[in-house]
Amino acid sequence: MIKATKLSKSFLNRTIFKDLDFMVKEGEIKAIVGPSGKGKTTLLNVLSGLQKVEKGTIEINGKILVKDGQYVKLKEQREILRDVSVVFQNFNLFLNLNVLKNLEIVNKDSEKIDRLLKRFGLYDKKNLGLGGLSGGEKQRLSIIRALIKNPKIIFFDEPTSALDVLNVKYVLNLILELKEEGYTIVVVTHDLKFVELLNCEVFSI
Amino acid sequence: MKKIFAFVLSFLLLFYFLIGCSARGKDEIKTRKNFVVGLDVNVMPMGFLNEKGDLDGVDIELARAVFLNNPYFQSHYIGIIFQPINWDAKEMELNSGNIDCIWNGMSYTNERDEQMKLSRSYIKNSQILVVSRDSNIKELKEAKGKTICTQKGSTGFDAIKNSNIFSEKEIENVVQLENMVDCLNEVLVGHSFGAVLDEVVFKYFVNKKGLEGKFKVLKEPLSKEDYVIAFRKDDVKLKEEVEKGLLNLIKTKKAEEISKKWFGENIIDLKEVEGKQKNSVKQNDFGFSFELFKGLLVSLKLFFLCILLSIPLGLLICFLRVKEIKILNILIDSYTLLMRGTPLLLQILLNYAAYFVEIFRGGYKSIDRGQFDAIKVLDIPKNRAIFRIILPQMFNVCLPSLCNETITLVKDTALIFSIGVVELLTVSKNMVNNMVSIKPYLWAALLYLLVCFLIYCLFKFFEKKLKY
Ligand SMILES: Nc1ncnc2c1ncn2[C@@H]1O[C@H](COP(=O)(O)OP(=O)(O)OP(=O)(O)O)[C@@H](O)[C@H]1O
Ligand SMILES: [Mg+2]
Numbered sequence: 001m002i003k004a005t006k007l008s009k010s011f012l013n014r015t016i017f018k019d020l021d022f023m024v025k026e027g028e029i030k031a032i033v034g035p036s037g038k039g040k041t042t043l044l045n046v047l048s049g050l051q052k053v054e055k056g057t058i059e060i061n062g063k064i065l066v067k068d069g070q071y072v073k074l075k076e077q078r079e080i081l082r083d084v085s086v087v088f089q090n091f092n093l094f095l096n097l098n099v100l101k102n103l104e105i106v107n108k109d110s111e112k113i114d115r116l117l118k119r120f121g122l123y124d125k126k127n128l129g130l131g132g133l134s135g136g137e138k139q140r141l142s143i144i145r146a147l148i149k150n151p152k153i154i155f156f157d158e159p160t161s162a163l164d165v166l167n168v169k170y171v172l173n174l175i176l177e178l179k180e181e182g183y184t185i186v187v188v189t190h191d192l193k194f195v196e197l198l199n200c201e202v203f204s205i
Numbered sequence: 206m207k208k209i210f211a212f213v214l215s216f217l218l219l220f221y222f223l224i225g226c227s228a229r230g231k232d233e234i235k236t237r238k239n240f241v242v243g244l245d246v247n248v249m250p251m252g253f254l255n256e257k258g259d260l261d262g263v264d265i266e267l268a269r270a271v272f273l274n275n276p277y278f279q280s281h282y283i284g285i286i287f288q289p290i291n292w293d294a295k296e297m298e299l300n301s302g303n304i305d306c307i308w309n310g311m312s313y314t315n316e317r318d319e320q321m322k323l324s325r326s327y328i329k330n331s332q333i334l335v336v337s338r339d340s341n342i343k344e345l346k347e348a349k350g351k352t353i354c355t356q357k358g359s360t361g362f363d364a365i366k367n368s369n370i371f372s373e374k375e376i377e378n379v380v381q382l383e384n385m386v387d388c389l390n391e392v393l394v395g396h397s398f399g400a401v402l403d404e405v406v407f408k409y410f411v412n413k414k415g416l417e418g419k420f421k422v423l424k425e426p427l428s429k430e431d432y433v434i435a436f437r438k439d440d441v442k443l444k445e446e447v448e449k450g451l452l453n454l455i456k457t458k459k460a461e462e463i464s465k466k467w468f469g470e471n472i473i474d475l476k477e478v479e480g481k482q483k484n485s486v487k488q489n490d491f492g493f494s495f496e497l498f499k500g501l502l503v504s505l506k507l508f509f510l511c512i513l514l515s516i517p518l519g520l521l522i523c524f525l526r527v528k529e530i531k532i533l534n535i536l537i538d539s540y541t542l543l544m545r546g547t548p549l550l551l552q553i554l555l556n557y558a559a560y561f562v563e564i565f566r567g568g569y570k571s572i573d574r575g576q577f578d579a580i581k582v583l584d585i586p587k588n589r590a591i592f593r594i595i596l597p598q599m600f601n602v603c604l605p606s607l608c609n610e611t612i613t614l615v616k617d618t619a620l621i622f623s624i625g626v627v628e629l630l631t632v633s634k635n636m637v638n639n640m641v642s643i644k645p646y647l648w649a650a651l652l653y654l655l656v657c658f659l660i661y662c663l664f665k666f667f668e669k670k671l672k673y
Contacts, residue, residue: 045578048582049581049582050578050581050582078584081582081584082584084582085582085583086578086582088575088578088579090575091575092573092575093579094576094579094593094594095573095576095598095673096594096597096598096601096671096673097593097594097673101593105589105593105594106583106584106585129673130673131673146583149583149584
C-alpha cells in the first residue's frame, strides 16, 4: 500500500509537481499515464526513495517515510524501502556482471534465482554477459532482479517501450500474474492500449 | 560522522603533503657533518707539512676550493677537515667512515679501482727523462747506453725497468740517489746523461727553486699515471659532486691559478683515466654487467613503492572528491593543482597520486547514474557495490590511461637518482663512465623497455578481464 499526499518536487526552480496526491491499495495495480517530461519517472523515484520531495507525506505499507517534508532516519528509510523494488525504464542492469551475478549481488538465494531464471526462460543464459542478451531478455532479467529482492511493491517504468508485440503480451501477463501473487504494482506507461489491458485504476499526471 | 571522517582524512592529506616537503630537509640535517679528506702528509707537493708545520699542497688547495665552490658541500657538510691516515689502511679508513675521500696525489691502479670509487684523472703525471739544457737528444731510445740516474726505490726506477729501452745490464747500472736534488745535480755536472724523475714533483721543484730553462725534458714519457681521488664504492654522489666542483674550478680558471702557483704552468684538467676501460668493471664485450640488475632492482623497488602508495591514495582522494563536500573539494583541488605543478622528484609519490585522482575521477564520472539508482533501490551493501560494481566499471574506463601513467612512472624513477639513490640509470651512467662505452645505456634502455612492456602486458590482461 502506498499513500502519498501533497507531494511537491522541483529541480532547481522548476516545479515538476505540486500538491500531488497518489494512492495504491495493497495487491492492486495502478497505471500512471501522462505526456513525456511530465514527471512520471520522477514520481517513481520519489516513491522508491531515490529522490527526495520538498513537501508532502509518503506512507508505505503503513509506515511513514516522509511526513510534511520531514524524512525519517536513514536506517528507518532503508527498512521501509526494503519492500519496494523498481524495474527501470532503461533496466540499469550492472554492466560489468553476467546474468547470474547480476542476481547474486542482490540476493544469494540460489534456489529462488534458478526458479525465476527457469520461469522467465533465461536459465540457459545465466552465464552470459549482458552483451549476449536481446532487449526483451534484458527486460526479463531486470524483472527477475527486481523480484529477487523479495519486495511487496514493484514499480514498472515504461516496461513496454522497448518491446515488440509478443514481448508486450508476455510482460502484460506477467504483471497480471504478479498481481495474483499478491504484489502491489505501479506501472508507468504512455501506451494507452496496454493500460486498457491491465484493467486497472489509472492515474493521470 | 561522515564529515568527521572526511575532515580527518583531509588533515591526513595535509600531513602527507608536509612530510613530502620536509623529508629531504630532515635527512640533510641528520647527516650534516664534516667533509673529511684523508691524506698521507708526506707527498710533496700534493699534500705535506710545510716549513711552518702547516698542511700545504696542491690537493689541499684544490679540495678547499672545491668545497667552497660547490654549494652541495655547504648544504651537506659543516666544514672540511684534513685527516692524516695510515696509507696502508686507506681503504679501511674510507669504508669505516673515518674519512670521506682520499685525495693525495694517488695514482690510478686497477686494484684501487676495484676496491674504491675513483674519480676521473685530475692531473696526468708521468715519469720523464730530464737531461741537460745543452743536450740535443730527441727521442727516448737515444738514451740507450747512457748513464741514467733516478731516486732510490721510486716509481722512476720501475719506469726504467718497464720501458723496454734499457738492457738488463744497463738497468743494473742505473745510479740510484737519495733525492731529486742529487739527481738534478748529477745531470748538471754531467756525471749522468739524464735523470728519470716524477714530472709533477720535478715541475714543482723547478718552479720553487727558479730552475726554469736549466733542464730539458723529453716529451715522450717512460710511463704515465693518473692522479685520482678515491671515494667509498657506493658514494657515487659525492664523487660526482667533487668532480662537478673540479670542473667548475677549471672553468673559472681557479684551477689554473692553483696549478701555476705550484708548477708554473697549468697541468690540472679533468680527464678519463687512460687505459681504464680494459680492466675496470667486470664486464664483457657486450658492455653488460649484473650491476645493471642491481640498479633495476632499485628502480623496481622505487616503482612499486610509488605505485602501491599513489594508486590507493589517488583512489581515496577521488572518492572523497566525488562526495561534493565543499571545503574538502577546495582542499583537494588545490592539492591536485599544486602537486601537478611541483618538481617531480620531490614528491614523486604524491604527485602521481594527484594524477591518479584525476584519472579515477574521470572513470567514476563515466559510470551511468542508473547504476547508482539500481544499487540504492536493490539495497546492495556498500562494500559489495564498490568492489563488485563501481571499481570494476571505473577501472574498465581508466585502465588505458592508468597504464600510460604507470609506464611514465617507470621512466620517472630515473629522476630519483638526483637525490642520490643508485638506481638503474645511475648504474648504467657509472658504467658508461667506467667503460667509455655507451653500451650500458643500451642495456639500460632495453631493461626499461622490458619492464614497460611487462607492465603493458599486465594492463592488457586486466583490461581483458574487466571487459564487458
Ligand atoms: N535530476 C534532474 N535534474 C533536473 N531536471 C530533471 C532531473 N530529472 C528529471 N528532470 C526534469 O524533470 C522533468 C520530468 O522528468 P521525468 O523523467 O520524470 O519525466 P517522465 O514523465 O518520466 O518522461 P518520459 O515519459 O519521457 O520518461 C523533465 O523535464 C526532466 O527534464
Ligand atoms: Mg520516464
